[in-house]
Amino acid sequence: MNNRPKVAYSYINGKKVQGRSTNEFDVYFPGNGEKLFSTFESSVNQIDEAVDVATIAQKSWKNFSTRDRGRILIQAAFLIRKYKQELAEMEVWDTGKPLSEALEVDIITAADALEYYGNLAITLHGDYYSLPDADIFTKVEPIGICAGIGAWNYPFQIASWKSAPALACGNAFLFKPSELTPLSAVRLAEIYEEAGLPKGLFQVLQGGANVGQALTKHQGIQKISFTGEAGTGRKIMSDSSGNLKTLTMELGGKSPLILFSDVDPNVAAKAALSANFYTQGEVCTNGTRVFVEESFLASFKKSILEFSNSIRIGNPFDLKTNVGALISKQHLSKVRDYVKSGIDQGANPIEFGELPSDPWTNGYFMKPVIFYDCQDSMKIVQEEIFGPVMSVLSFKSENEVIERANSTEFGLGAGIFTKDINRIQKFCDEIESGMIWINNYNLTPMEMPFGGTKQSGFGKENGLDALQFYTKRKSIYYSKSEVFSPF
Ligand code: NAD
Numbered sequence: 001m002n003n004r005p006k007v008a009y010s011y012i013n014g015k016k017v018q019g020r021s022t023n024e025f026d027v028y029f030p031g032n033g034e035k036l037f038s039t040f041e042s043s044v045n046q047i048d049e050a051v052d053v054a055t056i057a058q059k060s061w062k063n064f065s066t067r068d069r070g071r072i073l074i075q076a077a078f079l080i081r082k083y084k085q086e087l088a089e090m091e092v093w094d095t096g097k098p099l100s101e102a103l104e105v106d107i108i109t110a111a112d113a114l115e116y117y118g119n120l121a122i123t124l125h126g127d128y129y130s131l132p133d134a135d136i137f138t139k140v141e142p143i144g145i146c147a148g149i150g151a152w153n154y155p156f157q158i159a160s161w162k163s164a165p166a167l168a169c170g171n172a173f174l175f176k177p178s179e180l181t182p183l184s185a186v187r188l189a190e191i192y193e194e195a196g197l198p199k200g201l202f203q204v205l206q207g208g209a210n211v212g213q214a215l216t217k218h219q220g221i222q223k224i225s226f227t228g229e230a231g232t233g234r235k236i237m238s239d240s241s242g243n244l245k246t247l248t249m250e251l252g253g254k255s256p257l258i259l260f261s262d263v264d265p266n267v268a269a270k271a272a273l274s275a276n277f278y279t280q281g282e283v284c285t286n287g288t289r290v291f292v293e294e295s296f297l298a299s300f301k302k303s304i305l306e307f308s309n310s311i312r313i314g315n316p317f318d319l320k321t322n323v324g325a326l327i328s329k330q331h332l333s334k335v336r337d338y339v340k341s342g343i344d345q346g347a348n349p350i351e352f353g354e355l356p357s358d359p360w361t362n363g364y365f366m367k368p369v370i371f372y373d374c375q376d377s378m379k380i381v382q383e384e385i386f387g388p389v390m391s392v393l394s395f396k397s398e399n400e401v402i403e404r405a406n407s408t409e410f411g412l413g414a415g416i417f418t419k420d421i422n423r424i425q426k427f428c429d430e431i432e433s434g435m436i437w438i439n440n441y442n443l444t445p446m447e448m449p450f451g452g453t454k455q456s457g458f459g460k461e462n463g464l465d466a467l468q469f470y471t472k473r474k475s476i477y478y479s480k481s482e483v484f485s486p487f
Contacts, residue, residue, distance in 0.1 A: 003086070004029075004094050005124070008182035010042045010206045011189040014199025019206050020046055030096025030325035031316045041183065041207030044214060050203045051220040054145050057200030060180060062142050066121040069168055073118030076195035080111040080160075080188075087187060091156055092316045093375055094181035094363060096325030097279050099317050103282055105452035108137035109444065110160035113462070116167035124169065124467065129441030133481040138347030139474040142170035143246060144357075145461040146223040146470065147215045149236070150185075150423045152178035152327050153282040153386075158393055159185045161450075164224045165466040167192075171223075172201045178228075179208040208425040216240045223470070226250065226286075232454045243248040243413035248469050250284070251453060255433065256405035257287025257396075257441060260418035261296035268417055269303035269427030272390060275415065275441040277311070277368045280326050283333075285413035285435065285442055286455075291361075291401050294394045298469035304370065313365050323353060325363040326387060333365040337388030339369055340381040345392070358363045376404055384410070398423055406432045411454035415441040434460075 008027060009016035019040035027036045033254040042050075061069070080087065088102035089108075097106075104235060107328045126138040148162035156178050163173045177185045185204045192202045205211055207234075218223055225248040226236050233249045240247060257275050259268040275287035294298050316324040343349060351367040368388035375380050381391045396399040414433040416424060424438055434452035437443065444450055449463035459469050 003089060005090065005183055007037055008039045008206055009186050010046060011186045011204040012042075012046055012050045013203070014062050014193060016186060017046070019043065023207065023210070025208060027094075027180070027182060028095055028328065030327055030404075031092070031363045032359055033329065033364065036093065039206065041211050042205040047205055047211070047214050047218065050174055050205060051145060052172060053200040054203060055220060056199065057198055058142070058144060058172035059310070061172065061198065061201055064170070066124050066168075067405060070118040070121030071172065072196045073114045073121065073164060073168055076197070077111040077114035077118060079191045079195055080107060080114065083187075083191070084206065087156060089317070090184050090187060092324075094155055094183045096316050096329060097282075097414065099323075099379075100319050100322065100325045101279060106154055106157050107301060107404065109446075110157045111438050112446045113157075113160045113164040117164040120464070120467065121168040121178070121278040124471070126473065129276070129339075131377045134480065135480065137476040139476065140471045141474055143470060143472055144171060144222040145174070145220055146171045146225065147174040147176070147218075147221050148173065148225045149212045149215065150177045150181040151226065151227045151284075153279060153284070154215070155181040156184040156188065159188050159410045161461045162227075163188070165195070165461075166470045167201060169467060169470040171470055174203050174205060174215065174221070176205045176212055179206070180345060182206050188397055206326070212236070213239055215241050216245075218244050222246065224248075225459070225461075225469070230457075233457060242254055247319075247467070248318055248451070248461070249457030250459075250461060251412075251455060251457040252386070253284050253286070253410045253452060253456050254289060254382070254408050255287050255413040255415070256289045256291055257286055257294065257411070257415040258291045258405060258427070259293065259295045259300065260416070260420070260423065262419045263439075265296070265299040265303040266306070268292070268300055269307055270386060271415070271417060271441050272300075273304070273307055276390040277323060277388045278442065280324055281368070282327065282386050283442065286387070287413065287415050287441055288385065288391060288406075290390055290392045291395050291405060292392055294396050297394050301372070308352045311368060313351035313353045313367065314360050323365075323368060323388065325365050327364070331387070332366060335366065335385055335389065338380055338383070338387070338389055342369075342371045342374075342378065342389070342391070345378045345380070347378060347380065348373045348380045376407065382408070383424075402427065402430050406430070409455040410452070412452035412456035413437065413442070
């Protein structure tokens with residue numbers, strides 16, 4: 001285990017600086033439960049300073065040509081790929097997730113975002129309408145000072161997915177990572193500047209809810225892009241109303257994954273395992289309500305057992321590990337409580353894999369659990385668990401499963417495995433979710449807009465759509481006729 005982190009800085013005005021608040025927070029390595037360090041939150045004065053610096057920097061950044069803005073982002077994407085190993089290891093120290101995932105998903109999808117929006121920057125444009133009496137133009141302008149508040153499950157990816165379109169559109173960006181995962185956003189700030197981004201355009205503030213709240217209430221910030229729990233999202237909506245901030249809300253989910261009997265049971269089993277146990281189940285879009293057609297249940301269960309030997313829990317730095325540690329002791333205990341509640345309510349659990357031995361015994365590991373014989377009303381089926389816990393439910397008909405899949409407050413993702421095209425069409429028409437995967441799950445290429453509906457939020461990241469959430473339009477009426485007046 002190399003490069004054990006010793007400190008998490010804030011990044012303000014082109015410099016790494018210690019937080020100057022009197023509030024301290026502790027950062028742990030989930031892999032062995034050891035405290036890595038304590039660090040201070042950014043102070044109110046530091047937040048004000050970052051907003052002031054961003055405001056000055058953004059005034060010239062918005063006048064950079066889109067080509068120049070794009071070139072810097074593309075160079076930063078190149079640097080992220082160059083530093084992939086270092087960044088992935090940093091992400092493992094912070095999150096406890098397997099290094100193999102951080103290398104191939106977290107860091108690569110971050111680089112993809114910078115490259116994608118770097119290339120799209122030159123396509124930003126307004127519209128033109130020719131009318132007999134006037135020419136109408138729309139100008140696309142940056143919103144100004146945007147802030148991102150992130151969750152802990154994909155810290156580097158979240159910072160990149162939010163900042164890349166923001167910067168491409170000519171905004172300045174302030175990012176507050178989760179207090180549980182403060183490391184990698186600061187490295188992203190350094191990488192942006194190494195790629196040529198002027199200082200003040202991407203800054204990092206550290207701390208917990210109160211720092212998030214200070215950003216949310218700040219009159220100098222015009223937009224918040226938030227990733228986290230629905231309850232926190234509601235507080236942010238209310239706190240940000242003072243200056244009517246624009247918002248993007250990427251919130252929780254309890255997504256359905258529907259498996260019909262016309263697919264290969266091994267494919268269905270692999271999909272369900274990956275849709276639930278990837279990143280120890282700490283993925284917002286996970287298909288945690290697995291609806292299996294009743295006639296298919298026995299072969300699905302048999303296939304699941306065949307794959308169970310492939311689960312390797314433990315040392316997150318070992319490239320063979322595919323289930324890492326959960327983020328914190330508190331979160332592990334919360335997920336275990338859900339497992340207990342599933343048992344108490346009559347679902348049948350099967351655990352997989354072996355817990356690791358010394359020196360990993362104090363890490364926040366748990367064996368992935370599949371619950372069979374679940375009922376829709378059970379707590380484990382209703383609530384987001386955000387851990388490696390899969391609930392399997394059986395169904396008989398298309399109409400029934402769509403209705404049950406929709407009976408949740410959330411609407412983030414949904415998946416269907418079937419060969420029947422009519423069924424797929426019906427599912428796409430009727431399912432209430434922001435994203436749908438057909439015969440695959442949880443893949444998020446940059447071209448695919450990412451975001452939910454209902455209590456899973458609003459607004460989109462990724463795709464062309466994200467550009468509209470980091471710009472505003474100005475409409476211009478250029479008259480070609482006499483002045484209109486009834487007077
Ligand atoms: P959380 O809501 O507890 O915290 C998220 C962030 O908000 C943290 O940075 C935290 O410090 C900050 N925060 C907390 N209270 C705040 C307040 N009152 N004002 C401003 N900021 C505040 O969520 P979490 O536990 O970090 O993350 C897990 C949740 O995130 C899950 O619900 C998961 O589904 C969701 N998530 C959603 C997506 C998505 O894209 N839809 C992606 C990842 C995670």
